Amino acid sequence: MGNLTVTMTDVKGETSTFSDVDEGVSLMEVAKAHGVEGIFGDCGGGCSCATCHVYVSTDWMAKVGQPDDIEFGMLDMVSDVQQENSRLSCQIKMSAELDGVEVTVAPASAY
Amino acid sequence: MSADSATLTPAEQELIASATLADPAVQAQPHAFYRALRHGDPVHLDPTLNSWLVTRHEDILAVQADPLTFSVNKGYHTQQARGMQDEYQDILRRDGGGYFPDAIMSDPPYHTRIRKLMENAFTAHRVKDLEPRIQETVVDLLESVADKGAADAVKEIAVPLTIRVIVEQLGLDHGMEDKISRWSVAVTAQIGRMQNREQMVEAAREICDLQHYLIGKMRAREANPGEDMISDIVHAKIPMPDGTVETLTFDEAVSLVRAMLIAGNDTTATAISNLFFILATRPDVAQLLKDSVDDERKMTRFVEELLRLEPPVRALSRMTTREVELGGITLPEGAHLLLVYGSANDQEEVFPDPRSFDIDRPNIGRHVAFGGGVHRCVGLALARMEVKVMAREIARRMDNIKLAIAPEDVRFVPTVATRTIEKLPITFTRRSA
Numbered sequence: 240m241g242n243l244t245v246t247m248t249d250v251k252g253e254t255s256t257f258s259d260v261d262e263g264v265s266l267m268e269v270a271k272a273h274g275v276e277g278i279f280g281d282c283g284g285g286c287s288c289a290t291c292h293v294y295v296s297t298d299w300m301a302k303v304g305q306p307d308d309i310e311f312g313m314l315d316m317v318s319d320v321q322q323e324n325s326r327l328s329c330q331i332k333m334s335a336e337l338d339g340v341e342v343t344v345a346p347a348s349a350y
Numbered sequence: 351m352s353a354d355s356a357t358l359t360p361a362e363q364e365l366i367a368s369a370t371l372a373d374p375a376v377q378a379q380p381h382a383f384y385r386a387l388r389h390g391d392p393v394h395l396d397p398t399l400n401s402w403l404v405t406r407h408e409d410i411l412a413v414q415a416d417p418l419t420f421s422v423n424k425g426y427h428t429q430q431a432r433g434m435q436d437e438y439q440d441i442l443r444r445d446g447g448g449y450f451p452d453a454i455m456s457d458p459p460y461h462t463r464i465r466k467l468m469e470n471a472f473t474a475h476r477v478k479d480l481e482p483r484i485q486e487t488v489v490d491l492l493e494s495v496a497d498k499g500a501a502d503a504v505k506e507i508a509v510p511l512t513i514r515v516i517v518e519q520l521g522l523d524h525g526m527e528d529k530i531s532r533w534s535v536a537v538t539a540q541i542g543r544m545q546n547r548e549q550m551v552e553a554a555r556e557i558c559d560l561q562h563y564l565i566g567k568m569r570a571r572e573a574n575p576g577e578d579m580i581s582d583i584v585h586a587k588i589p590m591p592d593g594t595v596e597t598l599t600f601d602e603a604v605s606l607v608r609a610m611l612i613a614g615n616d617t618t619a620t621a622i623s624n625l626f627f628i629l630a631t632r633p634d635v636a637q638l639l640k641d642s643v644d645d646e647r648k649m650t651r652f653v654e655e656l657l658r659l660e661p662p663v664r665a666l667s668r669m670t671t672r673e674v675e676l677g678g679i680t681l682p683e684g685a686h687l688l689l690v691y692g693s694a695n696d697q698e699e700v701f702p703d704p705r706s707f708d709i710d711r712p713n714i715g716r717h718v719a720f721g722g723g724v725h726r727c728v729g730l731a732l733a734r735m736e737v738k739v740m741a742r743e744i745a746r747r748m749d750n751i752k753l754a755i756a757p758e759d760v761r762f763v764p765t766v767a768t769r770t771i772e773k774l775p776i777t778f779t780r781r782s783a
Contacts, residue, residue, distance in 0.1 A: 281726040283465065285473035287734075288726060289715050309474045312650045316715025348713040 250277025266328035277344035362386035384693035405693035414723030425667030446558030508622035521578025542765030620662035661719035
């Protein structure tokens with residue numbers, strides 16, 4: 240059991256803090272393990288489906304970093320809900336530097 | 351039937367009352383039937399197939415979100431050689447080294463463990479590393495026909511490409527395209543619902559042949575592992591919830607290698623055939639491709655819109671494990687469903703003007719060409735890459751692509767499972783550099 244902390248606000252607006260997160264685990268995996276609503280992770284963390292889309296809190300964006308081209312291409316598939324601070328949570332791996340990171344689950348693409 | 355039926359045209363009412371997805375004419379040109387069902391009877395019992403056709407996007411998403419109520423294991427294995435299952439399985443046991451149920455066509459929690467093994471093989475980043483090799487293969491194929499000015503885009507380009515790519519990944523032998531293509535057709539036919547007994551027996555013989563070939567390769571890799579996916583599967587370790595580690599049974603491993611070989615090659619080939627069809631028949635799309643070829647974002651969207659507009663996989667199976675309500679209908683336990691992806695991708699409330707080719711759709715990722723939920727296609731990144739590289743290289747090398755037959759003479763494989771062009775004779779010129 241790790242000792243890193245992650246705060247997630249789910250798609251319904253409910254905020255939870257998890258303080259036992261291991262280094263190297265992705266935020267998608269953290270969300271799935273705790274049943275955070277709105278995170279599906281269909282493709283299993285392969286950066287191929289955009290069902291683990293989160294908005295990174297602006298304060299944390301610099302440390303979390305920008306998506307690479309492949310991830311950007313997937314975020315662009317849901318461009319109606321894409322923002323400057325959009326990331327796929329499967330591509331954010333926990334590290335000491337990200338201890339305390341805060342993200343909000345993005346809504347699904349609209350009809 | 352829902353209240354919407356009042357707004358249906360007489361022709362639509364007639365389609366709902368009498369048309370069936372078992373009819374090859376409906377399979378070939380299904381959109382009017384899909385539309386009538388979405389508006390008039392969105393969860394529709396097709397009496398000929400004895401399957402419920404789930405045609406609305408929101409209902410398909412609801413099914414995909416509940417894999418325990420809507421079982422892939424029961425749905426898929428019920429559909430397989432339906433009506434002739436005992437004989438089918440007996441043939442494989444007697445002559446094919448065994449009957450191996452598809453381990454990936456299963457339900458959680460078992461499915462979750464099997465699926466994990468497959469996920470790492472085709473992440474978008476791993477597939478990106480394969481791009482140069484896929485590019486070489488595409489260029490070889492296009493160059494082999496480029497100066498002839500005519501080709502069958504299915505048999506000479508699409509099918510050989512997808513087979514060559516997966517053959518390399520699995521570490522199988524080159525030069526077997528015809529055989530692997532026949533094997534793929536035989537396996538896919540088992541969920542197509544269109545074969546008679548004779549055709550089933552013939553297909554089962556092909557599958558026996560396929561299984562002996564794969565088993566031989568697997569035995570060899572058991573003894574001498576290589577840098578290929580068959581070796582990975584044969585030697586895979588599955589972490590269990592209690593912390594122990596298990597290996598796959600041989601039966602499971604055969605089914606997974608078989609799935610890897612077959613699942614992606616026919617469907618991706620179909621996507622590429624559809625690409626040629628649309629380039630040959632829609633000058634605006636051909637121009638759009640030329641204009642997009644150096645823009646990675648546009649190319650990604652181009653591929654996605656192609657998959658939305660013409661999803662290779664038409665419909666896949668589920669079976670209810672309890673009584674459940676879906677789209678206003680109460681389904682009994684044991685109801686067989688077909689999730690009609692082709693219909694959901696054509697739903698006008700989700701994708702306005704659905705027959706238009708529009709790469710700027712803001713919700714383009716909502717299409718269900720790859721299914722969704724825990725069973726979402728595991729090879730999706732590889733499929734996208736193959737189609738994208740093909741589209742790019744076509745744009746660079748070929749021009750004036752035209753059908754060599756009338757569009758209405760294009761034939762589709764008779765099956766409920768996919769919408770697959772049988773052959774596509776085209777003419778073209780070489781693009782001057």
